[in-house]
Amino acid sequence: MATYIIRRLLGLIPTLFVITVIVFLMMHAMPGNAFESLVFNPKIKNADALYKHLLAQNGLNQSLPVQYIHWLGNILQGNLGNSWSMQAPVSQLIATYLPNTLLLAISAEVIILIISIPIGLYQANKVNGSFDVVSSFIAVFLYSIPSFVFALLLLFFFSFSLPWLPQSGTVTPAVSWSGDFGDRFQHLILPALALALPQLASYTRLTRGNTLQVIVADFVRTARAKGLRSRRILFRHVLRNGIIPVITQFGFDIGNLFSGAVIIENIFTWPGMGQLSISATISRDYPLILGTTLLFAVMVLIGNLIADILLAAADPRIRLG
Amino acid sequence: MQKRTVMMSAAAVLSLSALLAGCSSGIGGSSAAAPRHAAIPNGGTIVQAIPTKFGANMIPLLDSSYYTAWIDSYQFDSLLQFDQKDNLIGDLVNKWWYSNDRKTIFFHINPKAKWSNGKPVTSADVKLGVDWLTSKTYVNTDQGSYEYLVQNIVGASNPLPDGQTPAGFKVISPSEFSMSMASPDAAVLPSMWSSIQPLPVSVLGKVPMKDWKSSVFNKVFPIGSGPFIMTSVNEGQSVTMKANPYYLFGKPHIEYNIFKVISPDTVDGGLASGQVQVAQIHAKDYASVKKMPGLGVGVVPNNGFRYLGWRLNNSVYGKEFSNLKFRQAVEYAIDRNAIVAAIDKGFGAPENGPLPPINHWYNKALNGAYAYSPAKANALLNAAGFRIKNGWRTTPDGKPFTPTITYASGDANLTTMATFIQQFLQAVHINVKINPPLDFNTIINDLSNDANGKQPIQGFLLAWSLSNDPDPRGLWRASDNLNSASIDWTNTKDPAVKLNDQLIHLQHTAAAFDISYRQNILNRWQTLLSQQMPENFLTNDARLVAYNTKLKGVVFSPYAYGYVGFPNRWYLTK
């Protein structure tokens, strides 16, 4: 397993390289140059002189590859430049906002998995039963509603009409229990649900479909022939094999999850990367835009890596192959 | 999405204390005034909604975000404030007087003025506030926006090394100090010096100014002289403030005031469900919100206006925009009454000049100026040589004329307004395009860095918010950064600019201590700008503040942040 992970990590290096090249080229396509977006601050007086000085000082008249290496060196030291709209280093902003997004995305993922896998398994076990038909229909229906519509409806019902849950933020200010587990959990429910619900449907369908295929496989028949209880078969044999495509799908969906978070965060005033990147875009805050773009790419990369490792853990053939 | 009430935060037009209960000359209004008996209940928590995230720098005046300035105004009182009749009244300073030559003003600090840790506010604290605004760290390194407040003090016209006090500032005793100017100035006190905020030496005195921004005080500022003191800051979502027990005008009745960032899409739901007590709403929702149980809506006149600026030095169409007939034609072409009716649902008025009709100093002779007339607009454009070819006007040189309009993001009303303006201008054959919205501060920054007119912004739809005093300095003179930044009118060769600068000078000279003289000069100045249309004045939109009816004593004010003032007088009923 360790060798597999190391091999997989080494395999990331070329991908990471190309990602940084793309982001670097995007930076060059933006108004201003690579250095300008590292220190860009439109309020600086006498910017022309400063700019020329900095150009010379940093060798920006040099060729693109040299500039790229400089830039990469900065990135590796955690220097993503300064956001002029937020008046703070980009890396510091990301450090503040990223944990909230991770919390939201991971919670949504957990909701998806703990609800969809059992439902999918149960559906497949009693295929075309009434539960299967009804829940399948609901699943398709949920899948058809965009997450921001869900978010608005959830808020409408559970925060405004029935004042059960808070409408925005991550903690309740000015109370003694501000920021404790229960408080954070309460704030997390609605946004995480809004993010999870549309995906829930597709994962249920996925689990159901895979389970159906595994259930007819020889080893399951053998297990049944051996007289094992059907619950045991379901969880010991079917689940393990049926879950593999779910993990693959999870890898693909990480990007979607982050995209979804961008919208959900805005509705719930959830101070995460989504809010940060939208604010960067309307402010044309180029260092921040590049920082968030790069970070999104890296997050997806890491997510895929985790998915691959999980896959290898579930299916030994992969790490040996 | 951020639907921000767009306002100028960095302008010379912003008053920091800004606490005028807007009842003068029949404008404004306040909800049921607090009854003056002892039964006012104390305690409770209120949430005020702000539509978009606030800047995270909590050292006073360091941040350029309007919302951070709003938070600042709760924590720090300024030297003086304004009463209902637009007169200066005491705040941290309770007595002040001019020297015989009117070049020096003496100030005496209110003996009741205390910091929230119980220590008295002293001249040294005022001095630190002045030093901060003149320091090189504040002006150059940290790019602060409020140095204009102290620039008229002798010796402070340029940034000074950190900690150096301008020669014109003198500490006389712990409770007395004086500030001097080079020549007598009738406007400097109301429009600038009154807004200076003393800073606590006990907290910031030992920290070098260059370290302020990175200090722990910039995260959560521990003490203040205002009604509420912040206890915690959740970046991007909320600031919690607790009542200041030592507040000069008595401890506030409300125990906790929370500023919370809430998306405009959900703020009305927060009001309806009692999660939010005070929030601005759109005019179109006035009737439905008012009908909701437990909610009231205050209609507050706005001491500000929306305008359509044209980048007069633009490298593509600068010549066309600089043509006075073009700008006058645009003003005739836009039906501002219809815009007030459609967007503001009648809560507002057309704007005719640089001061809004609700302003004390407004020149009433301007009423009805530039009444909607496409015919006059067409005639002016024809006279200026914008000929029609294939349905659209060309430049006088015969080139295609397709100017763009950029508007600030966050306010759905601005999107709608841009659409209407496009339609009105297309009706007089000007082929206007609308650019995607940009953040307000980004537009201002882009314009400020546009010496060669190469920035893509051509026409721009923005809003100003004005201070109590009409002093146009900081914005309208040829030497003012903000003017060259926003419209560049005063950099043109226009002879009217000379008259403009002369009138602005006259309105603050020694003679202008006479109110009627100053009014007369300001009237002439407003007439001039209305003729010259350096920017197209659009509408003066009233603001609607929805509030929970359990909250009493709220004072609606055109000059207060969020249009509600005197939070120390508010209280919650059961």
Add this chain to the structure above:
Amino acid sequence: MSTDISNKRLATVQRRPAKGKSPFRLAMERFMRNPLAMTGTVILFMIIIVTVFAPWFTHWSPSTPDIFNTDSGPTAAHLLGTDGTGYDNLARVLYGGRVDLTVAFAAALMTMVLGTVYGGVAGYFGGWIDNLLMRFVDVMLNFPFISLVLALEAIFNTSSEWVLIMVVGLTSWPAPARMMRGVFLQLREQDYVVGAQTIGASRIRIIFRHMLPNSLSMLIVLVSLSVASYVGLDAALSFLGLGVPPSTPSWGGILNTYSDYVSLATKPYAWMPPVIMIVLTILSVNFIGDGLRDAFDPQSRS
């Protein structure tokens, strides 16, 4: 926006055609017998009709503001009322599908073309070509749709349906391409491909004549999923105010106008129609996709 594709990959067990009728014909017959799929087809067809022929259904223009008639409730002239800019809501709903469907079909087209090309080349040739192409897919997979839209809007300082379509073109294909590669890898081992190779058929012929038809069911599924996910995504982007310009009607744009609590509570006549259109579109495309999968691959119905 998710694409539950992998199960279909496993489900794609190739079947030999019965005698007499072509496999395509058989599949179509099965499809026609599927009530859900047929309902989906009819609904989608109707949505496309009202969208394409919107001028036949309303005489209002969706992009001409009426400053003297803003925020009106339903009237005889404006059946769904007007919005804050005086646009007729019904006209916005009818024309609104143009942007949403164009973006979705652009995604479908990219998925189809690049999915086939990628799958075909990588899956058939294998080796270093496959490796190189897959590394490229790996890179592209790391740029989520919204993050790329935000960056490109800032670079080009514009927001229009063309930016959307461009980004859709960039981000919609990598996952399907990877799926198609998997299918072709499986097909390569099939007897009939090996057979064709042994009798000396050209590579081009093998790819287009033998492998492509057999990967069709998978491709159809991918395309239908792609359509479904991008209708929702475009609506979401318009909701953020970063989609198409406000004068261009889109379903998400209408929802954005009416997404506040007051409107949700009091103006269902205005916000329900675009929601219904979005949901119906995704639902019907989903049913069609399922129907096609089942039709081309009867075993998956189990």
